Amino acid sequence: MKTNSYLLSILVDDEPGVLSRIAGLFSGRGFNIDSLSVASTAEPDVSRITMVTKCEPQIIDQIKKQLHKLINVITVNDLTDKKYVQRQLALIKVNAQPEKKADILRIVDIFRCKIVDVGLSHYTIEVSGDNEKHDAIISLLKPMGIIEIASTGSIALARENGKK
Amino acid sequence: MKLNGAQILIKMIKAEGIDTIFGYPGGAVIDIYDALAKQEGLRHILVRHEQGAVHAADGFARANKSVGVALVTSGPGATNAVTGIASAHCDSIPIVVFTGQVPTALIGNDAFQEVDIVGITRPCTKHNYLVKSVDKLASTIKEAFYLARSGRPGPVLIDLPKNVMQARIDFVEPGEISLKSYKPNYKPNKKQLNKVVNMIQQAKRPVIFAGGGVILSQASGEITRLAKMADIPVTASLMGLGAFPGSDPLWLGMLGMHGTYRANMSIGHCDLMIAAGVRFDDRVTGNIEKFAPNAKIVQIDIDPTSIHKNIEVQCPIVGDCKTALKGILRLMEDQKMDDLKKDRLQWLDQIQEWKSTTPLKYEQSSDVIKPQFVVEKLYELTKGDAIITTEVGQNQMWAAQYYNFNKPNHFITSAGLGTMGFGLPAAIGAKAACPDKMVIDIAGDGSIQMNIQELMTAIESKIDVKIIILNNQNLGMVRQWQELFYEKVYSFTNMENAPDFVKLAEAYGAKGLRCTRPDEVESVLSQGLNYKGTVIMDFAVDKEESVYPMVPAGGAITEMLLV
Numbered sequence: 001m002k003t004n005s006y007l008l009s010i011l012v013d014d015e016p017g018v019l020s021r022i023a024g025l026f027s028g029r030g031f032n033i034d035s036l037s038v039a040s041t042a043e044p045d046v047s048r049i050t051m052v053t054k055c056e057p058q059i060i061d062q063i064k065k066q067l068h069k070l071i072n073v074i075t076v077n078d079l080t081d082k083k084y085v086q087r088q089l090a091l092i093k094v095n096a097q098p099e100k101k102a103d104i105l106r107i108v109d110i111f112r113c114k115i116v117d118v119g120l121s122h123y124t125i126e127v128s129g130d131n132e133k134h135d136a137i138i139s140l141l142k143p144m145g146i147i148e149i150a151s152t153g154s155i156a157l158a159r160e161n162g163k164k
Numbered sequence: 165m166k167l168n169g170a171q172i173l174i175k176m177i178k179a180e181g182i183d184t185i186f187g188y189p190g191g192a193v194i195d196i197y198d199a200l201a202k203q204e205g206l207r208h209i210l211v212r213h214e215q216g217a218v219h220a221a222d223g224f225a226r227a228n229k230s231v232g233v234a235l236v237t238s239g240p241g242a243t244n245a246v247t248g249i250a251s252a253h254c255d256s257i258p259i260v261v262f263t264g265q266v267p268t269a270l271i272g273n274d275a276f277q278e279v280d281i282v283g284i285t286r287p288c289t290k291h292n293y294l295v296k297s298v299d300k301l302a303s304t305i306k307e308a309f310y311l312a313r314s315g316r317p318g319p320v321l322i323d324l325p326k327n328v329m330q331a332r333i334d335f336v337e338p339g340e341i342s343l344k345s346y347k348p349n350y351k352p353n354k355k356q357l358n359k360v361v362n363m364i365q366q367a368k369r370p371v372i373f374a375g376g377g378v379i380l381s382q383a384s385g386e387i388t389r390l391a392k393m394a395d396i397p398v399t400a401s402l403m404g405l406g407a408f409p410g411s412d413p414l415w416l417g418m419l420g421m422h423g424t425y426r427a428n429m430s431i432g433h434c435d436l437m438i439a440a441g442v443r444f445d446d447r448v449t450g451n452i453e454k455f456a457p458n459a460k461i462v463q464i465d466i467d468p469t470s471i472h473k474n475i476e477v478q479c480p481i482v483g484d485c486k487t488a489l490k491g492i493l494r495l496m497e498d499q500k501m502d503d504l505k506k507d508r509l510q511w512l513d514q515i516q517e518w519k520s521t522t523p524l525k526y527e528q529s530s531d532v533i534k535p536q537f538v539v540e541k542l543y544e545l546t547k548g549d550a551i552i553t554t555e556v557g558q559n560q561m562w563a564a565q566y567y568n569f570n571k572p573n574h575f576i577t578s579a580g581l582g583t584m585g586f587g588l589p590a591a592i593g594a595k596a597a598c599p600d601k602m603v604i605d606i607a608g609d610g611s612i613q614m615n616i617q618e619l620m621t622a623i624e625s626k627i628d629v630k631i632i633i634l635n636n637q638n639l640g641m642v643r644q645w646q647e648l649f650y651e652k653v654y655s656f657t658n659m660e661n662a663p664d665f666v667k668l669a670e671a672y673g674a675k676g677l678r679c680t681r682p683d684e685v686e687s688v689l690s691q692g693l694n695y696k697g698t699v700i701m702d703f704a705v706d707k708e709e710s711v712y713p714m715v716p717a718g719g720a721i722t723e724m725l726l727v
Contacts, residue, residue: 012345013345017282017283017294020283020286024286025287028287061472062469065468065469066469069467069468071290071311071343071346072345073345
């Protein structure tokens with residue numbers, strides 16, 4: 001069966017143990033978490049969890065219903081078929097041999113990234129954007145020799161004007 | 165008024181209308197026990213193992229249509245309670261379990277008798293709490309009871325650190341509960357109800373399938389009226405037994421792995437299934453692809469996750485069973501029923517034929533007691549009026565098949581989790597809730613030994629329960645699977661090495677009776693049932709008797725082994 005990627009934006013009570021309830025629900029029922037990001041919102045006592053999950057289309061309904069059943073979950077918003085802005089942040093440490101430095105700088109420029117740390121033989125690049133941008137820059141930097149990557153999960157908010 | 169945490173706890177339990185709790189003391193709950201000793205109006209029944217406390221609270225809740233309460237200490241007290249909590253969770257039974265905890269300053273330090281019970285029970289409670297400050301105590305307790313009994317009911321656990329029980333504050337009555345994240349939907353969608361009425365009118369071969377949700381929402385009156393109004397035969401899951409009168413001609417018997425031939429065949433051939441308060445457990449459906457293949461399915465459930473989980477349904481109705489059924493009945497009242505009833509004749513004839521050609525049956529014997537015969541006799545002698553609890557396995561299935569449950573809340577069994585050792589403590593809880601009722605635990609010789617210590621609870625608290633052991637000296641259900649599917653390799657299912665249950669009963673101060681011959685069954689049962697006090701009746705039954713019909717696991721429910 002074909003699996004799709006779904007982007008869920010979940011508002012929860014900002015209480016100890018809430019993340020564990022959600023993680024436990026996923027592991028206990030055999031659902032997958034592809035990426036996860038948790039932070040506070042403008043409202044006190046409310047946190048937003050942004051989650052990417054891969055599953056078969058008929059499972060996503062069950063995931064959403066099960067999430068909603070958790071007492072600490074306030075709303076579950078499936079952004080997948082809506083208009084939304086999505087970002088993730090990555091720090092990429094890349095080998096910077098003298099003959100490659102110009103190439104790297106050009107890539108950084110084209111992708112409108114920033115170099116946030118410079119060493120004798122490496123650059124650390126900050127990338128912010130959607131998944132595709134991340135995949136693209138990583139594939140271009142790979143030949144230079146990527147030393148390490150640290151990446152956040154996706155965060156997303158729905159756009160004002162409704163559906164796609 | 166200054167009160168300490170323990171006093172607030174007792175006050176809040178009483179405020180919920182609870183008069184009986186089941187518990188076991190320990191270091192972390194000693195302040196609560198001190199407060200219990202100094203109050204009146206809340207009866208505490210001392211169990212002999214924490215698992216027993218939770219099962220008793222569960223039995224109490226089911227018999228009393230209310231919330232059961234258990235109180236246990238930290239660490240091992242709390243972990244011993246987990247099986248009871250998981251059992252109640254599977255069957256959606258409203259209980260509140262209070263566990264002691266080490267003082268807040270020690271939490272996380274691997275203190276003596278410390279365990280993260282909130283972490284352990286997260287997947288097997290409806291919700292749980294750790295109360296870190298006495299200011300939050302009263303409102304948390306009120307919220308816990310509200311969660312336990314509302315929506316789809318279930319167990320809620322509150323972990324109570326010792327210093328929170330000792331802390332004193334000015335008691336303030338908590339306000340009304342309003343949770344922005346929890347609003348169960350009781351009122352069904354009217355359009356869907358209209359759709360059901362149309363579906364009933366068009367159906368030639370309808371079946372009602374009632375589950376535990378019908379009993380929880382106290383909708384057996386509505387189910388019965390709907391069935392009779394439109395001549396729709398009724399089947400039920402193990403949890404739904406008693407939702408529809410077992411002696412009514414429209415009754416099909418239980419469905420599923422050990423369902424009756426006519427119930428399972430009706431599922432196979434029906435063109436409309438009205439499923440109320442069920443979750444389509446695998447023991448009910450067998451092979452999902454072949455479950456009700458010709459039917460449109462209406463599913464009524466208060467829990468949206470129950471819908472489309474295992475079975476695709478054509479008409480989902482999210483809401484309270486009772487409210488939904490009432491709505492359907494109101495719409496049905498405007499319809500002409502005579503034609504509808506005429507339409508049914510062929511279908512009801514077909515069912516009658518299945519019933520007469522292939523009834524529930526067993527080979528009677530004059531030498532050896534058949535377990536089914538004991539249950540049948542028990543039904544006759546109690547006129548179907550007793551509350552029956554069961555253990556798990558063959559005893560449970562024979563009780564379900566051969567005792568005709570005519571009323572809801574009279575059959576109390578661990579259906580979803582299948583917890584051996586459930587029946588005796590649950591019987592104690594049911595009897596504590598309904599002292600005027602006869603309460604009988606139908607047990608096996610294996611499972612009765614799992615919580616036999618609760619015999620002492622019954623004796624001490626003068627809670628008279630009748631225990632019927634269908635003693636086949638085997639773990640009969642597993643043995644049956646070994647016989648049928650594992651080439652008769654009877655690996656560790658022989659239980660011949662067992663205590664003398666008559667002497668055991670006497671050792672605890674109960675009465676013990678033994679029966680070894682079929683012609684004595686009735687007299688031993690009468691003697692035991694008429695005895696004033698707790699009694700064990702040990703019936704030496706056929707060792708090789710199996711439960712039939714049987715659908716092999718994963719098979720279509722219409723393909724039953726019948727012998």
